[in-house]
Amino acid sequence: MKAISYVLPVYNESLGIKEFYQQLAEALKTKKSQYTFELIFVNDGSKDDSLEILKGLGKKDKRLKVLSFSRNFGHQAAITAGLDYAKGDAVIIMDTDLQDPPKVSLELIEKWEEGYGVVYAKRRTRRDTLFKKITAHVYYRSLRTLADIDIPADTGDFRLLDKTAVRELRKFREKNRFVRGLVSFIGFRQTAVEFDRLDRLAGETHYPFRKMVKLATDGITSFSTVPLKIITRVGMAMFVLSMFGIAYALAMKLFFPTVTVSGWTLLIIAILLIGGVQMISMGVIATYIGRIYTEAQMRPLYIVEEVIEQGDGKD
Ligand code: UDP
Ligand code: MG
Numbered sequence: 001m002k003a004i005s006y007v008l009p010v011y012n013e014s015l016g017i018k019e020f021y022q023q024l025a026e027a028l029k030t031k032k033s034q035y036t037f038e039l040i041f042v043n044d045g046s047k048d049d050s051l052e053i054l055k056g057l058g059k060k061d062k063r064l065k066v067l068s069f070s071r072n073f074g075h076q077a078a079i080t081a082g083l084d085y086a087k088g089d090a091v092i093i094m095d096t097d098l099q100d101p102p103k104v105s106l107e108l109i110e111k112w113e114e115g116y117g118v119v120y121a122k123r124r125t126r127r128d129t130l131f132k133k134i135t136a137h138v139y140y141r142s143l144r145t146l147a148d149i150d151i152p153a154d155t156g157d158f159r160l161l162d163k164t165a166v167r168e169l170r171k172f173r174e175k176n177r178f179v180r181g182l183v184s185f186i187g188f189r190q191t192a193v194e195f196d197r198l199d200r201l202a203g204e205t206h207y208p209f210r211k212m213v214k215l216a217t218d219g220i221t222s223f224s225t226v227p228l229k230i231i232t233r234v235g236m237a238m239f240v241l242s243m244f245g246i247a248y249a250l251a252m253k254l255f256f257p258t259v260t261v262s263g264w265t266l267l268i269i270a271i272l273l274i275g276g277v278q279m280i281s282m283g284v285i286a287t288y289i290g291r292i293y294t295e296a297q298m299r300p301l302y303i304v305e306e307v308i309e310q311g312d313g314k315d
Contacts, residue, residue, distance in 0.1 A: 002089045004109065005038040007082030008096045009075055014048040015202035016097055021057055021064075024102040031106060039064045041096070042082045045072035075206070076177040076215070079157055083166055092160045093179075098201040100158040107193045108160035117188030117305075120152060120159035120180075126197040139216055147223035151184045152192065159183065164305070174297045178219040185223075186303055222297075225290040232283030239280050242272035 006024070010017060021039075028037055043051045043066060051068055058064040067081055079093055090112050094100040104121055111119040126133060140153040157180050161169065168186045169179075184190075207215070221227070249268040252260045 001034065001036050003036045003038060003087065005040055005082075005086035005088030005091045006105070007079060007086060007091055007093045008039060008041045009044055009078035009082070010041050010046060010050050010054065010096050011044040011072065011075070011078070011206050012046045012048045012050060013096050013203065014046070014050045014053055016200075017050055017053055018057070019201055020096050020098050020102070023098065024105075025061070027102040027106055031109065035109075037063045038086065038088055040082045040085055041066045042078040043068040044074065044078040045069045074211070075157075076179050076218075079179050080177060083161075083169055086166060089163050090160055091163070091166050094158045095156075097203070099198055100156075101195065101198060104158075104193065104195045105160070107195075111191055111193055112160050112162060115189065116191045117162040117165045118159065118183055118186075118190040120155045120183070120190065120192055122152065122192040122194050123154045123156070123197045124194040126154075127199045128197075135212070139219075143219050143223075146220055146226045147181070149181070149184050149223055151181050151219075151223070152190075155180060155192070162188070164188070168300070168303050171300050174222070174299070176218045176222060178215065178222045181219055181223050185299070188303075188305060225293065228286040228290045231279070231286040235276070235279030235281075235283035239276035242276035245272045 013020070024039070039061070041054050041064065043054060051066070054064070054066045058066060065085075067085060069078070069081070082093070083091060090109065092105050092108060094102070094105060100121065108119045108121060126136075128136075136154075140151075143151055144153060159180075161183065165183070165186060165188050169182060172182050172185075246269050249265045249272075253265040
């Protein structure tokens with residue numbers, strides 16, 4: 001029987017975690033004869049009694065495993081730990097606040113059986129505050145424009161990964177992680193299942209504005225050096241403009257010497273020249289920093305999906 005692992009990050013979810021577990025267990029019953037399951041709850045340093053509740057659930061359900069962090073390391077770290085730990089033939093990542101409906105995860109499994117390596121759940125609709133809806137909409141679209149890779153819009157971390165995809169993902173050890181971007185990076189056959197994202201069952205979001213900005217920044221900086229390239233472009237533009245400025249100052253000095261204040265020409269030339277040269281120099285530095293950055297990420301150079309060899313290789 002094939003094994004399926006669920007990676008379930010938990011941070012202060014004591015109000016709703018039992019209900020989530022029950023709904024997931026209920027959904028899994030329908031697939032009991034086809035798969036074995038492993039439910040990896042990653043307790044990301046919860047300050048409430050989420051851990052105690054999980055331990056209690058674990059006593060009755062042998063499929064349940066808990067990885068408990070020593071403090072809050074964040075959602076992306078929790079997912080990563082779960083992926084590192086999971087042993088299944090496929091791994092499903094989902095939130096534990098019931099915003100990602102457990103039933104939808106069964107649809108992900110069906111797609112996987114059709115041969116897809118990555119099946120992500122795409123939000124057809126979402127029930128969130130207007131502010132979150134608007135910022136998310138704008139963000140995902142700008143990310144798609146800026147990023148060097150194709151990151152699907154309106155998808156969170158709710159997705160299924162085949163074990164080969166998980167194996168490749170484990171090679172990525174960068175610190176400021178944007179897991180959903182890394183999943184796009186690794187390739188394989190990817191497809192989407194659409195779903196309606198529900199309201200959080202209980203409690204409040206653990207992505208306050210500050211964490212949202214951090215994640216959004218990680219998304220862009222992890223997959224784009226466009227912000228650095230902008231410096232170079234601005235530098236070039238400023239340099240060209242400063243040449244016009246210098247020409248203008250010289251012309252004034254030559255043709256209207258009575259109008260120009262003494263010392264003005266030298267001052268303007270000095271300011272414009274220094275400004276332009278400085279911006280270009282920053283652009284040069286930015287180019288190297290961009291390279292250092294991508295080198296420091298130490299991403300795999302390529303990902304092999306399949307090796308095709310026949311016989312012993314002799315003609
Ligand atoms: N979460 C986590 N660590 C954190 C913040 C959130 O493990 O520091 C978990 C949380 O328990 C939930 C999932 O990540 O299962 C998504 O968080 P949340 O629902 O607060 O975010 P939102 O859905 O509002 O974007
Ligand atoms: Mg949520």
